[in-house]
Amino acid sequence: MMKAAITGVHGYVPDYVLTNAELERMVDTNDEWITSRTGIKERHILKGEGMGSSHMGAEAVRGLLAKTNTAPEEIDLLICATVTPDYVFPATANLICDMVGIRNVGSFDIQAACSGFLYALTVGTQFIESGKYKKVIVVGADKMSAITDYTDRTTCVLFGDGAGAVLLEAAEPGLGILDSIIRSDGVGQYHLFQKAGGSRYPPSHETVEKRWHYVYQDGPSVFKFAVKNMADVSAEIMQRNHLDGGDVAWLVPHQANKRIIDATANRMGIGSDKVMLNIHKYGNTTAATIPLCLFDYESRLKKGDNLVLAAFGGGFTWAAVYVKWAY
Ligand SMILES: CC(C)(COP(=O)(O)OP(=O)(O)OC[C@H]1O[C@@H](n2cnc3c(N)ncnc32)[C@H](O)[C@@H]1OP(=O)(O)O)[C@@H](O)C(=O)NCCC(=O)NCCS
Secondary structure (H helix, E strand, C coil): CCCEEEEEEEEECCCEEEEHHHHHHHCCCCHHHHHHHHCCCEEEECCCCCCCHHHHHHHHHHHHHHHCCCCHHHCCEEEEECCCCCCCCCCHHHHHHHHHCCCCCEEEEECCHHHHHHHHHHHHHHHHHCCCCCCEEEEEEEEHHHHCCCCCHHHHCCECEEEEEEEEEECCCCCEEEEEEEEECHHHCCCEEECCCCCCCCCCHHHHHCCCCCEEECHHHHHHHHHHHHHHHHHHHHHHCCCCHHHCCEEEECCCCHHHHHHHHHHHCCCHHHECCCHHHHCECHHHHHHHHHHHHHHHCCCCCEEEEEEEECCCEEEEEEEECCC
16 A cells, blocks of 8 residues: 655744743743753744734745745645634635645645644545545644733743644655554543633633633643553554564654653653654644654654654544654
């Protein structure tokens, strides 16, 4: 069966850097607490009137098209994973296509919180494997600063803004995206969510006053589920592909908390030198963390490297993807 390969990756973060020192001036927190509990030192924030996730997604896609020498007309489909769409509708994927000049092809958003990129990658892969399309772009883009309450010290230190994009094409035999697992369980719905702004609680004076348009998180509960499920799904994908720790060149984990990443690597029998890590620079950029990791580490990847991509997020959702790097 034909497989899909990632044949290019590009990332984008906005210029403004929000440091732990600046957060210390905004809420009752300190660099030592943030660093030791999360691993985060700074995050990038998108400033500017009328700028949404599409702006960052389009920057990532523009860079991707340029570096892979791909014309917008060659793209058959674009999928965007995001929890911070510019609008409820139309889809952010539609807006990104418009901004970069991709026209008359399918484009849609996928929402699976912090697992969104791996869900979107899994969906995009199907169109290559079936032979329906030749070039598919998968984007993860989130402007988390738009739904972060900068008076709540338990969440505002965690999140940042960014985007990453990959190009999918048919793989050479033996390479590419070889397996994926996507899972969800609604048991998590009240532990990590944005209460208002959807159809259950549409925006009103009351929802704004109650600060229901921001991320609510019960951190310790999410932490427990994340550690267990991200490690379980990573171990499962390794087991069913007959991989042990020594076979894996890189763990590419969702960047929510360094302690969750360490626990996952431990369970997989992988040393910290094989774990992609950029949480210190960007914080949790939700759907963008994994493509931003691939972008930051691209020059260190070798054709044939075994990568395990793993994520966990609101819902709850969680996922793992096994990739044999194609270039
Ligand atoms: C949010 C998180 C970092 C909090 O770390 P934690 O070790 O669980 O800390 P707790 O929430 O138990 O809080 C411990 C103490 O630190 C305090 N605290 C919370 N945020 C703080 C901050 N920014 N600065 C200083 N103190 C803080 C708490 O109020 C609490 O104080 P108390 O003991 O006096 O009540 C952690 O729970 C986490 O990472 N959860 C999962 C997050 C995640 O993965 N989310 C996205 C999924 S995609």
